Amino acid sequence: MENCSGINFINKLPEREMILNAVEMYKIFADETRLRILLALLENELCVSKIVEVAGISQSAVSHQLRILKQMNIVKYRKQGKNVFYSLKDEHIEKIIGMVFEHLKEKGE
Amino acid sequence: MENCSGINFINKLPEREMILNAVEMYKIFADETRLRILLALLENELCVSKIVEVAGISQSAVSHQLRILKQMNIVKYRKQGKNVFYSLKDEHIEKIIGMVFEHLKEKGE
């Protein structure tokens, strides 16, 4: 390549590890089921069976996704009798979610 | 399920279509190559060969990803001689990207 621009500097990107962390973060939201779960948890703590209703998929699938969200440190849980209640672990999550929805609204879709 | 919480209302989620749009949006950023491309485009318009340098993958792979970004209305391009220059189509993108990086910084990682 003969250098397509007169300018010959390339912006330093963030460190690779940081980029990979960000990618992991976006991946969390990049799935309908997980996003539905997180949106539902935005306001209330919910037990698994409620989440199943909201997500509209099998209990098994929900549990699998909840595990992922636990591993990613996105949700926390507390047990109470036979139930397990999940809630968001971090208020930043709300902001990140909100951001994209704002964007979509402003685009008028 | 016998109703795990006393509260019996479930938050209305956004409409399904809106959720799906958001998922599509997050998917765009949920890939290292695409995110690197977008980060590189944050400040400069760049031609494909420059993007190849930054992204660190084959020209073919970059072109494929650029096509996706075009289809998703994230980037625009202009041709100039043999080169094609790509740039971000929308300043909201920057905000959405910035958001996650802020989050990661604040978590002290």
Next chain:
DNA sequence: TTTATATATGTATAAATGCTCATATGTAGG
């Protein structure tokens, strides 16, 4: 202790996704 309910987990499967390789298209220069 037996049974029912809530949740978790292992496994297999199907679909989506991103890459490479080969090749096509387009443009400029000789």
Next chain:
DNA sequence: CCTACATATGAGCATTTATACATATATAAA
């Protein structure tokens, strides 16, 4: 017109991922 360079595209392949099904675990109640 022919060649070289920049970019785009099609096909095939390998990996990832989300789900369902079956089953395990845990807790409560009978």
